[in-house]
Amino acid sequence: MAAPKLTLQELERRLTAEFPQMLNPQTGYSIDDVWPGGSRVRKRFSPKSLRPGGTIAGTTMMTLADFAPYVAILATVGWVPEVVTTHLSINFLKKPPARDLVAEARLIKLGKRLAVAEVGIRSDGEDDLVAHATTTYAIPSKVK
């Protein structure tokens, strides 16, 4: 596969500038890697994400499941921040422990108007999935 249209460094710089509520040192979200058709995104563990019982809030996993494919689309297609999520389906498989979460997205369709991704979310360093999602994005018509 070829190089991504936008590198990890370019994506971090532009997303931090235009999407600061998602990507800034306070939020704990960061990009581990990108490649054509995929991405790996991290949420640093924070006690604020904890729910009663010591597990991480579902909201954190849903945000990862939405953000990782968004990053993968930008890396693959180029800078089209107007891409919008139209559907997200997530299965919560086991309670994540108090540790970083890592989401790996894989684009399973990249059409002219729609992109579909599969996302596996794991506790950092673990093999088992804590959640699995599929997400769909509408790509603005001027793009591509």
Added chain:
Amino acid sequence: MAAPKLTLQELERRLTAEFPQMLNPQTGYSIDDVWPGGSRVRKRFSPKSLRPGGTIAGTTMMTLADFAPYVAILATVGWVPEVVTTHLSINFLKKPPARDLVAEARLIKLGKRLAVAEVGIRSDGEDDLVAHATTTYAIPSKVK
């Protein structure tokens, strides 16, 4: 239908005590109403929820889609906070304007082990849906 097992006031008091990261004056989430088999939950508009383009972040809608049925289950079954979300599927239908969001949940199945809900999310005062979700919850075996 009979009265809910837990009233709006009891739910607010107990959830604020045990689930403060969700229900406290800062988060902007509150419960409008509960009844056996359903609930209506609100997210007060906050500029912090805005995404580029002036629309509200998907995360806010996903959190409502998860929280409203959780409240409906507690209102219907009684205090079983260990109920956990196993699946959430959400369609984002249109960009919500800068206004409160109101989610109405309806339990379409309440079994011994699983509850399934349908959730409609609207901008306050509007008829059209901005998002629609279905969510599934596992009910701990000791319960019911």
Added chain:
Amino acid sequence: MAAPKLTLQELERRLTAEFPQMLNPQTGYSIDDVWPGGSRVRKRFSPKSLRPGGTIAGTTMMTLADFAPYVAILATVGWVPEVVTTHLSINFLKKPPARDLVAEARLIKLGKRLAVAEVGIRSDGEDDLVAHATTTYAIPSKVK
């Protein structure tokens, strides 16, 4: 609401001609009613739909969940048979008895490129849902 763009009779005639594997007296599928934004579609009970345990196969319910919104879109938009399903999500809520199944579809979004529907499936004459689905359709660009 205005009248549908295609009446029940026109839809039955055209779908039977062009989509005979779905709509012919042998399949047991028929249209009960259409209106702008919705439809009600029926599957006549047949012993061939039964699974071990006397319940109706999930395939029958998935076919209804896909077909009812398709009919609703045609009734609302006009004859655009090239509409294709891009996503279907279905919750099976209880085992349907040996009886006709009736699916009622409601379009919750009808955009230029995407339509999203909610579908409730019931045993004929019952109030409780046996299944609930949401489905998404891509509308060809020449249309509308």
Added chain:
Amino acid sequence: MAAPKLTLQELERRLTAEFPQMLNPQTGYSIDDVWPGGSRVRKRFSPKSLRPGGTIAGTTMMTLADFAPYVAILATVGWVPEVVTTHLSINFLKKPPARDLVAEARLIKLGKRLAVAEVGIRSDGEDDLVAHATTTYAIPSKVK
């Protein structure tokens, strides 16, 4: 990984006996392989599966998406045919040509009460997915 609890041959024999509307030479469904945690299931091409435009009906892909994980659960857990599907979510990614379809299921959770699977469906011999599904199953309480 260890051997499956039920081999391909045992599964074919028992499913053909007890579930003949799914597995018999007429239906065109067959099992290619099973292993602990997964299965590969095939639908032989048949002109009867064709929709207008020369593509294969969505119903065929939904049936595969439901059946492949069912086979994987039986292969992994043993003979528990009472396993029932509670949820199925499928993305249709591209129109499959007139050829056999092969579905590969992978169990991403196998709990005491719930199993969750991911399913990729391809045209025989192709790399690209034509559809991708996630499915959830309730496991009867006596089992395991």
